[in-house]
Amino acid sequence: MSRQRIEITGMTCEHCAVKIEAVLEDAGATGVFVDYRRGFAELDPEGVDLEQARAFLRGTGYELGDPLPIEGDGTPEQLDDVTGADAGYDYDLAIVGAGAAAFAGAIQAFERGARVVMVEHGTVGGTCVNVGCVPSKTMLRAGELYGLAGHNPHAGVPTSTAPVDLGALVAQKDALVERMRKEKYCDLIEDYGWDLVKGHAEFGDADSLLVDGEPIRARRYLVATGARPAIPPIEGLEEAGYVTSTSGLELRELPKRLLVIGGNYIGLEMGQLYAHLGSEVVLFEMLERISPLEEPEVADALAEVLASDGVQVVTGARVVRAARDGGEKTLTVIVDGDERVFRGDEILVAAGRRPNTDSLGLERAGIELAGRGGIRVDATQRTTNPRVYAAGDCTDSPQFVYVAAAQGATAVRNALTDGDDRLDYTALPRITFTHPQVAAVGLSEAQAVEQGLDVDVRTLPLASVPRALVNRDSRGLVKIVAERESGRILGATAVAENAGDIILAAVYAVRFRLTVADVASTWAPYLTMSEGLKLAAQIFTRDVAKLSCCAA
Numbered sequence: 001m002s003r004q005r006i007e008i009t010g011m012t013c014e015h016c017a018v019k020i021e022a023v024l025e026d027a028g029a030t031g032v033f034v035d036y037r038r039g040f041a042e043l044d045p046e047g048v049d050l051e052q053a054r055a056f057l058r059g060t061g062y063e064l065g066d067p068l069p070i071e072g073d074g075t076p077e078q079l080d081d082v083t084g085a086d087a088g089y090d091y092d093l094a095i096v097g098a099g100a101a102a103f104a105g106a107i108q109a110f111e112r113g114a115r116v117v118m119v120e121h122g123t124v125g126g127t128c129v130n131v132g133c134v135p136s137k138t139m140l141r142a143g144e145l146y147g148l149a150g151h152n153p154h155a156g157v158p159t160s161t162a163p164v165d166l167g168a169l170v171a172q173k174d175a176l177v178e179r180m181r182k183e184k185y186c187d188l189i190e191d192y193g194w195d196l197v198k199g200h201a202e203f204g205d206a207d208s209l210l211v212d213g214e215p216i217r218a219r220r221y222l223v224a225t226g227a228r229p230a231i232p233p234i235e236g237l238e239e240a241g242y243v244t245s246t247s248g249l250e251l252r253e254l255p256k257r258l259l260v261i262g263g264n265y266i267g268l269e270m271g272q273l274y275a276h277l278g279s280e281v282v283l284f285e286m287l288e289r290i291s292p293l294e295e296p297e298v299a300d301a302l303a304e305v306l307a308s309d310g311v312q313v314v315t316g317a318r319v320v321r322a323a324r325d326g327g328e329k330t331l332t333v334i335v336d337g338d339e340r341v342f343r344g345d346e347i348l349v350a351a352g353r354r355p356n357t358d359s360l361g362l363e364r365a366g367i368e369l370a371g372r373g374g375i376r377v378d379a380t381q382r383t384t385n386p387r388v389y390a391a392g393d394c395t396d397s398p399q400f401v402y403v404a405a406a407q408g409a410t411a412v413r414n415a416l417t418d419g420d421d422r423l424d425y426t427a428l429p430r431i432t433f434t435h436p437q438v439a440a441v442g443l444s445e446a447q448a449v450e451q452g453l454d455v456d457v458r459t460l461p462l463a464s465v466p467r468a469l470v471n472r473d474s475r476g477l478v479k480i481v482a483e484r485e486s487g488r489i490l491g492a493t494a495v496a497e498n499a500g501d502i503i504l505a506a507v508y509a510v511r512f513r514l515t516v517a518d519v520a521s522t523w524a525p526y527l528t529m530s531e532g533l534k535l536a537a538q539i540f541t542r543d544v545a546k547l548s549c550c551a552a
Helices: 016-025 050-057 076-082 098-110 126-130 132-149 166-192 265-277 294-308 402-417 446-449 466-471 499-510 516-520 531-538
Strands: 004-009 029-035 040-044 063-069 090-097 118-121 195-198 201-203 206-211 214-221 227-229 257-263 278-287 312-314 317-325 327-337 338-344 347-349 353-355 389-390 429-432 437-443 455-461 477-483 491-497
Touching: 004 090, 016 029, 016 040, 016 050, 040 477, 050 063, 090 098, 090 402, 090 477, 098 126, 098 166, 098 214, 098 402, 118 214, 126 132, 126 166, 132 166, 132 265, 206 429, 214 402, 257 327, 257 338, 265 278, 265 294, 265 347, 265 429, 278 317, 278 338, 278 477, 294 437, 294 491, 327 347, 389 402, 429 499, 437 499, 446 455, 446 477, 446 491, 455 531, 466 531, 477 531, 491 499, 491 531, 499 516, 499 531, 516 531
Parallel strands: 090 118, 090 214, 118 195, 214 389, 257 278, 257 347, 278 312
Antiparallel strands: 004 040, 004 063, 029 040, 201 206, 206 214, 227 353, 317 327, 327 338, 429 437, 437 491, 455 477, 477 491
C-alpha cells in the first residue's frame, strides 16, 4: 500500500508536529513524518486508526483531513506534471546564490514540498543584509542624527557634537549585519531544512550544474547571483585606489576630503553620509543634473539640501583621469569644456551596479544576456533555457531588494508548476535615502507626456505642509502627475522627511487607479508628512494657502 498524506490544520510550531506524530503512532501509523509549516503528515497507512486519532485530537485545535495517496517519490504532483519523475535528478530545484531572490524562491519551493539545494560561494545573505540596505541605512541614520545635532534649528535647546569615532560606528554596524544575517538568512536554512552547498557554481551544459567541478542535476534551476559595484574605465583609477558602496562602509577613519563619482542614489546617499559625519565632499555627475532619473524638481531640491550640507556638486562632469600626488588622490574632470583637477583623501566610485553573470557558464546552458548585461528573462522570469529561471539584480530588472524577492518567489512558482505568474511594476516605489528622502512611484511628468498622455500636474512646496513648519525644515516638495480628463493619479514624487513612508499611500493610489479627488477627500492625519499627499491633491482645485491649518 502506498504512503498517504493527510492535511492537518492548527499546527503552529515544532511542538505541534511532535504531538501529532505521537498521536498518529499511537493510532497505529508507522513511518510518520509531520511538517507543521506545510500543514501535513505523511505515513504508512496500514493498520492505522485515523478515527482514534481524530477522537484524541478533538477539542485541541488540530484537525485531520482525509488521507490522499502519494505517488512516485512523494514530491507534489505539480512537479511530476512538469518534468516527469526521472529518478536521475538530485533535486527538484537548484538555486545559485543566497540573497533575497534566492531565499524567497527557496521558501516557495520548500513550502511546495520540493527538494531544494542552494549554492553559494561567498557570504550567505546577498547584497541587502551584508553590504547594501542594512549596513548603509544604519550608517545613514547615524550621519543624519550627527548632522542634526550639529545644526539644530530649534531655539533654546542647544546641542553639540563630539568628534566622530568611525571605527566604533562601523563596529556597531557590523554587529547588526551579523545578527540580521543569522536571524533572517542562516537560521532559516536550518529551520526549513534545504541543503546549502558552499562552492563556485557554473553550468556544465543545458541540464546540469557543476559546483567546484562536482555535478548537480535538478529539474529546474534558479539563478539569483545579484550584482556588484560597476567600475568605469577611468585612466589611472586602479593605480590611484578607490572605495565603492561596499568598501566605503568599512572605512575606519573619516576622509578629510572625499571625491564621489556618481550623482544618482548611491552617490547621493554615500556623499551626504560622509558630509554629515564631517568630510568635505565633492560630488561629480556626468549628466546635467543629479538624481537624473527623477523629476527635475528633485534635483533642484537636493542641490539646495546638499549645498546646505557643504557638498560641492559638479554636474556635466566627465571624469577622465585619476592619479596619486603625494598623500592625495586627484581626479581630472572636464567641465564645460575645461579640464579641472580636484584633490581629496579618498575617491568613492558610485557609478551603478553590474549584474554578476560572468563565470557561470551561461553560454554552455544556452542562456542569453540582455542589453545591459543582465540575464535575459521573459515576464515569467524564464531564461532562454526553458529549465532555468533568473531573478533579482543578475537580470536587467529594477535593482531593489523587494523586486528581487518578488521575482524569486514568482520564478519558483512558475518553475515548479510551469506557471505563467507575472509581476506588475506599474506601482513600483523607489526611494533614495538622503535626508530628506526622495520617494516616487509611477510615471514622471516627462514619462507620461512621452506616452502621449494628456496630464495635469501640481507641485506642492513643503513649506505648505504644517509638519515641515513645526520641524523647522521646509526643504522639499510633493508632486502629483494626473490624467487631465479623469483625474486618475499616474505618478507621485515626494522630497521630505520620511518620504518613503509617504509614498506608500501614493503606491495604493496608482495601483488602484484613484483620482486626485479620491485622495483629496480621504482622511489624512494632521501634523504628519503624509498629509502632504492630500494637500498636493487638494491644490488641483483649491488654493491651500487660503485654508486654515487642518481645514478639509
